[in-house]
Amino acid sequence: MRFASIGSGSEGNGLVVEAGSTRILVDCGFGVRDTAARLARVGIEPETLSAIVVTHEHADHIGGAKALGGHPTIIAHEETLRLLTRAADPNRPLPTVTFADKYIVKVGKQVLELSYHGNAHEPGNIFIYAPAQRVLMVVDVVFPGWMPWRRFALAQDIPGYFAQVEEIGKMNWDTLVGGHVTRTGTHADVATQVEFNRDVKEAATKALATTAPGEGLNPADKGNPWALFDNYIDRVAGQCVNSLTSKWSSRLAGFDVYIWDQCYAMEQSLRIE
Numbered sequence: 001m002r003f004a005s006i007g008s009g010s011e012g013n014g015l016v017v018e019a020g021s022t023r024i025l026v027d028c029g030f031g032v033r034d035t036a037a038r039l040a041r042v043g044i045e046p047e048t049l050s051a052i053v054v055t056h057e058h059a060d061h062i063g064g065a066k067a068l069g070g071h072p073t074i075i076a077h078e079e080t081l082r083l084l085t086r087a088a089d090p091n092r093p094l095p096t097v098t099f100a101d102k103y104i105v106k107v108g109k110q111v112l113e114l115s116y117h118g119n120a121h122e123p124g125n126i127f128i129y130a131p132a133q134r135v136l137m138v139v140d141v142v143f144p145g146w147m148p149w150r151r152f153a154l155a156q157d158i159p160g161y162f163a164q165v166e167e168i169g170k171m172n173w174d175t176l177v178g179g180h181v182t183r184t185g186t187h188a189d190v191a192t193q194v195e196f197n198r199d200v201k202e203a204a205t206k207a208l209a210t211t212a213p214g215e216g217l218n219p220a221d222k223g224n225p226w227a228l229f230d231n232y233i234d235r236v237a238g239q240c241v242n243s244l245t246s247k248w249s250s251r252l253a254g255f256d257v258y259i260w261d262q263c264y265a266m267e268q269s270l271r272i273e
């Protein structure tokens, strides 16, 4: 097994599992134009792939599939098939093998255990576990050493996303392939993410409870409910950011870039989810 840099350029982007002439690629990211070139850089000819497994339907994880020659076997969750059918994107071919709960991919004596743990990042995003290597791949959930991408990596279900980070922390593995940023992850990275999530939730909860609506609102916007909410939401997010900065600004890379987005997303989730 090796980690293949097929997507945005780090060792944690994709996986290649090989045994004899069988070769499975997990995820083939953006780079519709240069996916084959990226594969060549890690010594793989597209026609030698036995199958492609895709974690979910986002373009940065399957967008290079067509550039790989329209591979006949693409394995994914049934929700991924539904979403790709709706998208009708010529660069994202439809999966040919789908499953609901669990699916085993055999690669010689090795296996990949594909499983679905519910919606968090988006419907259909699967876990991939290689027991022999003790490698777990779950993408767009934990970003080792880094802040999640903005708004908890665009999680469609933030309570579900928080629960999934904790679930990953309790599973048995040695190496986490997270799909983005610069490296693979460890249990310490997941524990940091769990702690960060809890702190953001606590800070946003407190900011919501202690911020009064309407303060400092332009009098001209008095009859404009959107302006009233915008003013309130901004001040809640600002207070949340300020209360997290001293503890977290040097613990996770990219804190300054995305902390406002995380506080905003947390606040919205607490108010309506």
Ligand SMILES: [Zn+2]
Residues within 6 Å of the ligand: 056, 058, 121, 140
């Ligand atoms: Zn995604």
